Amino acid sequence: MSRPQQPPDPASAGTGEQPADVPATAGEPALGRVAAALPVARSGQDTVTAVGDDGDAADRISPVGRLASTVERLRREVRAAQAEADGRALIELAKGILVERLQCGPAQAARQLAELTEQAGVTPLEFAVEVINQASRDRLSEVTAAFLAATTGQPQGPGAASQGSSAVGLRSAESAALAAQDAQTVADSLLAHALTPLGAVAVAIWALGADGSLTLAGSAGFSGAEAGRWRHVPPGVTTVARRGLTARTGQWIGSLSDTALPSVGQHQFPHGGRVAMPAAAAGRIHGVLEIVWPAPLEPQPPQIARQIEALAELCAHTLETYALHRPDGSPRILPDAAELTDLADGLHDPALVLVPHVDAGGELVDFRIHHVNARFQDPAGRPRGVVNGALLLEAYPMAAGDGGLFEQVERVHATGEPFRAQRMRLTALVGDVPLAAVADISVSRHGGSVLLIWRIEDETARLAHLLQHAQRLGRIGGFEENLLTGEITWNGQLYHLYGQPTSLGPVPLEDLPAHAHPDDAVAIGRFLRTLLYHHRPAATAFRLQRPDGVTRHLRVAAEPVLDSDGRLNLVRGAYQDISAHHWTEVALAATRDQLAHTEQQASERHRLTLQLQHAIMPPAQAPLEAPGLRVAVRYRPAETEQLVGGDWYDAVVLPAGLVLLCVGDVAGHGIEAATSMVVLRNALRGLAVTGAGPGQLLSWLNMVAHHLTGAVTATAVCGLYDPERRSLRWARAGHLPPVLVRGTEASPLPLVKGMLLGAVPEAVYEEQEMQLAVDDTLLMYTDGLIERRDRSVEESLTHLLTTARTLQPVLEQQLDRLLTHSRSDTDDDTCVVGIRVT
Numbered sequence: 157m158s159r160p161q162q163p164p165d166p167a168s169a170g171t172g173e174q175p176a177d178v179p180a181t182a183g184e185p186a187l188g189r190v191a192a193a194l195p196v197a198r199s200g201q202d203t204v205t206a207v208g209d210d211g212d213a214a215d216r217i218s219p220v221g222r223l224a225s226t227v228e229r230l231r232r233e234v235r236a237a238q239a240e241a242d243g244r245a246l247i248e249l250a251k252g253i254l255v256e257r258l259q260c261g262p263a264q265a266a267r268q269l270a271e272l273t274e275q276a277g278v279t280p281l282e283f284a285v286e287v288i289n290q291a292s293r294d295r296l297s298e299v300t301a302a303f304l305a306a307t308t309g310q311p312q313g314p315g316a317a318s319q320g321s322s323a324v325g326l327r328s329a330e331s332a333a334l335a336a337q338d339a340q341t342v343a344d345s346l347l348a349h350a351l352t353p354l355g356a357v358a359v360a361i362w363a364l365g366a367d368g369s370l371t372l373a374g375s376a377g378f379s380g381a382e383a384g385r386w387r388h389v390p391p392g393v394t395t396v397a398r399r400g401l402t403a404r405t406g407q408w409i410g411s412l413s414d415t416a417l418p419s420v421g422q423h424q425f426p427h428g429g430r431v432a433m434p435a436a437a438a439g440r441i442h443g444v445l446e447i448v449w450p451a452p453l454e455p456q457p458p459q460i461a462r463q464i465e466a467l468a469e470l471c472a473h474t475l476e477t478y479a480l481h482r483p484d485g486s487p488r489i490l491p492d493a494a495e496l497t498d499l500a501d502g503l504h505d506p507a508l509v510l511v512p513h514v515d516a517g518g519e520l521v522d523f524r525i526h527h528v529n530a531r532f533q534d535p536a537g538r539p540r541g542v543v544n545g546a547l548l549l550e551a552y553p554m555a556a557g558d559g560g561l562f563e564q565v566e567r568v569h570a571t572g573e574p575f576r577a578q579r580m581r582l583t584a585l586v587g588d589v590p591l592a593a594v595a596d597i598s599v600s601r602h603g604g605s606v607l608l609i610w611r612i613e614d615e616t617a618r619l620a621h622l623l624q625h626a627q628r629l630g631r632i633g634g635f636e637e638n639l640l641t642g643e644i645t646w647n648g649q650l651y652h653l654y655g656q657p658t659s660l661g662p663v664p665l666e667d668l669p670a671h672a673h674p675d676d677a678v679a680i681g682r683f684l685r686t687l688l689y690h691h692r693p694a695a696t697a698f699r700l701q702r703p704d705g706v707t708r709h710l711r712v713a714a715e716p717v718l719d720s721d722g723r724l725n726l727v728r729g730a731y732q733d734i735s736a737h738h739w740t741e742v743a744l745a746a747t748r749d750q751l752a753h754t755e756q757q758a759s760e761r762h763r764l765t766l767q768l769q770h771a772i773m774p775p776a777q778a779p780l781e782a783p784g785l786r787v788a789v790r791y792r793p794a795e796t797e798q799l800v801g802g803d804w805y806d807a808v809v810l811p812a813g814l815v816l817l818c819v820g821d822v823a824g825h826g827i828e829a830a831t832s833m834v835v836l837r838n839a840l841r842g843l844a845v846t847g848a849g850p851g852q853l854l855s856w857l858n859m860v861a862h863h864l865t866g867a868v869t870a871t872a873v874c875g876l877y878d879p880e881r882r883s884l885r886w887a888r889a890g891h892l893p894p895v896l897v898r899g900t901e902a903s904p905l906p907l908v909k910g911m912l913l914g915a916v917p918e919a920v921y922e923e924q925e926m927q928l929a930v931d932d933t934l935l936m937y938t939d940g941l942i943e944r945r946d947r948s949v950e951e952s953l954t955h956l957l958t959t960a961r962t963l964q965p966v967l968e969q970q971l972d973r974l975l976t977h978s979r980s981d982t983d984d985d986t987c988v989v990g991i992r993v994t
Contacts (some may be wrong), residue, residue, distance in 0.1 A: 247269070247280055250269060250287040253287055254268055254269060254287070269287075338373075338374065338474075339361045339363070339373035339374030339471070339474050339475065340373070340374035340375070340376075341374070342361060342374055342470070342471060342474045343359050343360070343361050343374035343375050343376040344374075344376045346359055346376075346445075346467055346470075346471075347359045347376040347377055348376075350463070350467055351447060351467075354460065354463075355449055355450075356377075356447050356448060356449055357377050357425065357428075357448055357449065357450045358375070358376060358377025358378050358421055358424075358425065358447075358448035359375065359376050359377060359445070359446065359447050359448065360372060360374075360375045360378070360386075360397070360420050360421075360445075360446040360448075361373045361374040361375065361435075361443060361444075361445055361446075361471050361474075361475070362389075362397045362443045362444040362445075362446065363442065363443045363475050364401070364441060364442060364443045364444070364475075364571065364572065365391075365572075366572050366601075367391050367572075368391030368392070368571070368572065368573050369388065369389060369390055369391045370388070370389040370395070370397055370398065370443075370444070371387065371388055371389075372386050372387050372388070372389075372420065373443065373474075373475065375420065377421075377448065378420055378421045378424065379424070382420060382421055382423075382424065383420065385420075386419075386420040393418075394417065395417060395418050395419050396409065396412070396415075396417050396418075396419040396430050396432050396446060397419065397432050397444040397446050398444075399417065399432060400431075400432025400433060400434055400444045400446065401434055401441060401444060401571060403434075404434070405461070406431060406432055406433035406434060406464070406465070406468075407430075407431070407432040407433075408429075408430075408431055408453070408456075409429060409430040409431070409432075409453070410429055410452050410453050410454070411427050411428070411429060411452040411453070412425065412426060412427065412428060412429075412430055413426050413427050419446065420446070421448055425448050425449070425450055427451070427452060428448055428449045428450050428451055428452070428453070429448075429449040429451070429452055429453020429454075430446065430447070430448055430449070430453070431445075431446070431447045431453070431464055432444050432445070432446045433445045433446075433447075433464050433465060433467075433468040434468065434570075435468045435469065435471040435472040435475055436468070436469070436472055436570060437469060437472035437473065437476060437518070438512055438514045438518055438519070438520050439512055439514070439519065439520020439566060439569060439570060440512070440520070440569055440570050440604070441472075441570040441571050441572075442471075442472045442475035442476050443471065443472070443475040444468075445464070445467060445468040445471045447464065493509060493511055493526050493527075493603075493604075493605045495602075496509050496527075496602050496603070496605050496607060497509055497526070497527040499602075499607070500527060500528075500529045500607060501529045501530065503529060503531070503609065504531065505531060505609050505610075505611050506528075506529065506531045506532040506533050506609065506610055506611065506612070507528070507529045507531070507532065507607060507608065507609045508525050508527070508528050508529075508532065508543075508607075508608040508609075509525070509526045509527040509528075509605055509606075509607060509608075510523040510524065510525060510526065510548060510565065510569075510605060510606040510607075510608055511523065511524050511526045511604070511605050511606075512524075512569060512604065512605075512606075513547060520566070520569075522547045522548055522549050522550075523547070523548040523565060523566075523569070523606065524545070524546070524547055524548070525543055525544060525545060525546055525547070525548060525551060526545075526605065527544065528540050528543055528544050533612050535582050535593035535595075535612065548562065548565070549562060552582070554582075555582075561580065561582070561597070564577075564597075564599055565599055565606055565608065568599045568600065568601050568606060569601055569606050572601045574598070574599060574600040574601070575597070575598070575599040575600075576597070576598055576599075577596070577597045578596050578597075579594050579595075579596065580594070580595060580596070580597045580610075581593075581594055582594070582595050582610065582612070593612050594612070595610040595611055595612045596610065596611045597609070597610050598610075627647070627649045628649060630732065631649075631653065631732060631733035632649065632730050632731070632732045632733075633646065633647055633649040633650025633651070633652070633653045633654075633730065633731045633732075634646075634647050634649075634650065634728075634729070634730045635647075635650055635662065635728065635729060635730070635731070636726060636727070636728040637662075637664065637665060637726060637727045637728070638725070638726045639724055639725065639726055639727065640725060640726075642664075644661075644662040644663075644664060645662070646662040650662075650731055653700075653708070653710065653731055653733055654671075654700070654702060655702035655703055655704050655706060655708075656702070656703050665684060665687075665688070665714070665727060666684065666688075668680055668684070668698075668712075669681070671700060671701060672698045672699060672700060672701065673698065673699035673700075673701060673707070675699075676698035676699055679696045679697070679698060680696060680698055682694075682696070683695070683696040683712070687714055687715075687716060687727060688716075688724065688727070691716045691718060691722075691724055692716070693713070693714065693715040693716070694713070694714060695711065695712065695713035695714075696711070696712060697709065697710070697711045697712075697734065698710060698712070708733055708735045709733070709734050709735040709737075709738040710731050710732065710733055710734065710735075711731070711732045711734050712729060712730070712731050712732075713729050713730055713732075714727050714728065714729025714730075715727070715728060715729060761827065764827075782809055782815050782877075782879060783813075783879040784879045784882065784993065784994055785815060785877060785879055785991060785992070785993060785994065786967055786991075786992045786994055787807045787815070787817070787989065787990070787991050788967040788968045788970075788971055788989075788990045788992075789805055789807060789971075789987075789988070789989050789990075790968075790971040790972065790974075790975060790986075790987075790988045790990075791803070791805065791985070791986070791987050791988075792940070792975055792985065792986040793985055801821075801822075801825050801829060801830075801940075801984060801985035802821060802822025802823070802824060802825070802829030802830060802832060802833040802870070802985070803819075803820070803821050803822075803833070803938045803940060803984075803985035803986065803987045804819070804820050804821075804822070804833045804834075804836065804837045804987065805818065805819045805820075805936075805987040805989050806818050806819075806837055806840065806841065807989060808841065808844075810844055810845060810847075810876075811845060812847055813878075813879065813880075814876045814877065814878055815876070815877040815879065816840075816841070816844045816874075816875075816876060817874075817875040817876075817877060817936060817989060817991060818840060818872060818873060818874045818875065818936075818989075819872065819873055819891070819936045819937065819938055819987050819989055820833070820836060820837070820870055820871060820872035820873070820891070820913075820938075821870060821871050821872075821891070821938045821939060821940075821985075821987075822836065822868055822869075822870040823868065823869045823870060824868075828868075829868075832861075832868045832870070833870075835860070835864065836857060836860065836861060836870060836872070836913070839856075839857060839860045839864075840853060840857055840872075840874070843856050843857065844876075849876065849885055849887075849923055850874040850875055850876055850885055850886055850887040850921075850923055851887040851920070851921040851922060851923040852921075853874055853887075854872065854874055854887050854888075854889050854910065854913070854919075854921040855918070855919060855920060855921055857872065857874075857889075857913055858889065858911075858913045858914065858915075858916075858918070858919045858921075859917065859918065861913040861914030862913075862914045862915075862916070862917050863917070867914060868914050869912055869913060869914040869915055870889075870912065870913045870914060871888075871889055871890040871891035871912050871913065871939075872888070872889045872890075872891055872913060873886065873887075873888045873889075873891045873892075873893070873894060873936050874886065874887055874888075874889075875887075875894070875936070877928075877991065881927075882927060882928050882929070882993060883925055883926070883927055883928070884925065884926055884928055884934070885923055885924070885925045886905070886908075886923070886924060886925075886926075887908060887910055887921045887922060887923045887924070888907075888908055888910045888921070889910045889911065889912055889913045889919075889921060890910060890911060890912030890913070891910075891912075891938075892904075892937070892938075892939060892942075892949075892953070893905045893906070893907055893908075894934050894935060894936045894937075895934070895935040895937075895956065895957065895960055896926075896932065896933075896934055896935075897932070897933040897934075897935065897960050897961070897963060898929070898931075898932050898933075899963075900961055900963070901961065902957040902958075902960040902961045903957065904953065904957070905924070905926065906924065908921075908922040908923065908924045909921070909922045910922060928993045929993060930993050930994065931992070931993065931994075932992070932993045933960075933963070933967070933970065933990060933991070933992045933993075934990070934991040934992075935960060935974070935988065935989070935990055935991075936988070936989040936990075936991070937956075937974075937986070937987060937988045937989070938984075938985065938986055938987045938988075939984065940980055940982065940984035940985050940986035940987075941956065941974065941975075941978050941980060941986045941988060942955070942956050942978070942979075942980060943980050943982045943984065944979060944980060944981050944982070945981055945982065946981075947979075952979070952980075955979060956974070959973065959974060959977045960974065967990050967992045968990075970990060971988050971990045974988060975988065
């Protein structure tokens with residue numbers, strides 16, 4: 157039993173055949189609806205299997221399945237017929253080119269085309285496209301040549317066929333677009349012939365309205381419901397297509413989900429790439445071509461970008477025709493240059509009618525001044541006949557730099573969106589001399605022409621404009637009152653100061669007390685007597701009580717105007733709002749009082765702190781005499797009196813005969829640092845009578861700093877000198893080590909481990925013992941002696957050692973020399989304790 161004949165394979169279709177998922181073209185909407193409504197018969201109830209005498213199985217397709225197969229076969233036949241028609245159109249166009257080039261008849265041209273095709277080893281359609289490209293030399297020719305050149309030599313793979321048929325696809329799309337009567341057919345053709353090989357799955361053609369709205373003129377790859385929802389986009393709504401209007405190179409979006417921009421098909425392809433390319437012709441944008449990819453779009457080579465630009469230019473041809481019809485299909489009447497000329501002549505403002513001027517390639521290069529009306533004023537004073545008929549950039553070459561005037565005219569012509577600007581600078585070049593003027597500009601598009609209106613500002617208007625702004629910025633309102641007629645004139649700013657509408661009229665000067673605070677009646681009466689009865693200029697300040705309940709501080713100044721007989725004729729003057737100045741003075745007075753009080757408190761606080769510090773740590777102290785030892789101390793407070801520090805020292809003979817030597821530095825300044833210093837100094841004195849060593853003393857002092865002084869931190873060096881053995885046991889808590897001067901050498905003592913006081917609850921401090929000799933000098937100091945902002949501690953310590961090597965016969969002189977040669981610049985307290993063995 158033989159099988160029924162299967163539908164032809166899509167791969168066996170003629171040139172231009174697309175896969176089955178390509179959207180149906182305009183010629184098959186009915187077939188598409190039938191196919192969508194009838195599923196392919198694959199269930200057990202639709203297919204019956206029979207076994208013949210020879211044992212062969214055959215599928216008996218149900219009536220529903222046969223109908224679906226028939227619809228699918230007819231759909232492929234329609235697509236093949238359309239592709240064949242497009243191909244025939246291209247072949248006939250190539251024949252026509254050969255007839256013109258070879259000067260032969262149509263039959264001979266057909267034979268010549270067949271022979272050349274056979275010699276080239278390509279299909280007739282591909283050779284016909286090559287002939288058209290060489291003859292036209294247009295944008296599609298350049299795009300096709302660049303694309304094929306970029307793909308030449310690449311390995312043959314799945315995309316090789318699409319590369320070889322790129323030129324055919326582009327020319328087929330062009331043929332269908334030029335022959336189409338509507339944008340929907342163009343969208344179907346672009347997707348089928350040119351965009352599907354690029355991986356695109358949908359396309360939308362938007363028409364730009366005169367009001368800036370976007371209308372979906374044609375689409376392919378979207379569902380019918382989705383296209384219906386996006387039929388019209390009002391002006392001002394930001395979408396992917398509208399973004400494409402702002403850039404000449406279009407809007408390239410890698411993934412729609414990354415932009416949060418709405419667009420058609422956003423739910424079908426939420427993460428796909430998008431390209432929105434303006435569809436422009438002769439410098440005028442007629443709409444936008446939007447292309448959709450199912451997945452994120454990677455950066456494309458220049459060849460693909462130019463190919464999409466060429467497709468957008470094809471859409472512009474159809475959209476230009478589309479714009480000439482209303483949505484209901486009726487023709488749209490657009491004004492031509494003649495009607496725009498009549499409109500310009502009826503205006504009271506100077507106006508120019510501009511028409512686009514394109515080059516041989518159809519590109520907009522300038523605008524020709526088609527007409528200037530009778531009120532036209534040239535900035536350079538040239539007559540109308542000189543400007544009329546000239547190109548805009550020839551008549552006004554500086555327009556390219558006059559704040560982008562030419563660019564704005566070009567943008568209005570391209571998008572149809574009007575442009576308004578106030579006080580734009582216009583420059584006309586007369587000879588080599590630029591003449592400038594200021595004008596208000598209005599640019600609008602009417603049909604294919606542009607109406608440019610400018611109102612040049614004369615000197616009087618300019619001065620009035622400056623005066624108006626000066627009064628607004630100074631919050632000044634002017635008035636004039638005629639005492640003979642009673643006529644009063646106020647400017648708008650004065651009404652604003654009074655807080656009342658112009659319908660209530662101005663307030664006479666004699667009624668001023670009724671609008672002022674009662675306490676200002678005396679000052680206002682003196683002002684009016686001086687002005688109205690003594691006929692002298694006068695001024696006064698008062699509080700204005702406005703109708704809205706707001707009180708403002710105003711200053712009024714006026715002068716009388718007398719006639720030839722010395723009689724008062726009128727009064728003119730001005731009001732100024734001085735509320736901000738008044739409240740500033742009040743705030744400054746309060747601030748001055750508060751500052752004086754604060755300064756007094758700070759001075760008293762500082763005086764008490766300084767007295768406390770000097771009572772415990774006097775700047776100069778008599779030398780301490782001990783057996784075999786001489787101790788001298790120098791204390792230098794901070795150079796800035798406000799920086800009362802926490803440096804401290806102590807040198808005392810203990811009951812056991814040992815000498816306690818120590819210096820320390822509490823972090824911070826002020827009374828807190830001074831009181832903490834007193835606590836630590838007294839605590840160390842009390843702990844030293846226990847006979848403990850310096851390491852143990854610092855351990856106890858660390859607990860005092862951590863628990864009893866508000867968790868302050870400090871550094872210290874503590875030493876116990878035994879006069880009988882001439883030995884020194886010492887420890888340090890984060891402090892700089894003492895310096896030993898022996899003979900002509902000075903060196904710091906080796907560092908021992910010890911954390912600064914108050915950092916942790918408990919700490920252990922190492923001790924070190926050293927033997928001193930007669931005439932040895934030991935220096936213990938705080939960082940205020942050596943610290944600099946621009947030097948490291950090592951550099952500053954080296955300078956101290958150099959100074960200390962010069963031994964002075966008297967210990968006090970040695971310490972004074974150290975303070976004199978100190979290079980410290982931190983304005984910190986300084987303590988120096990000197991010990992010399994005798």
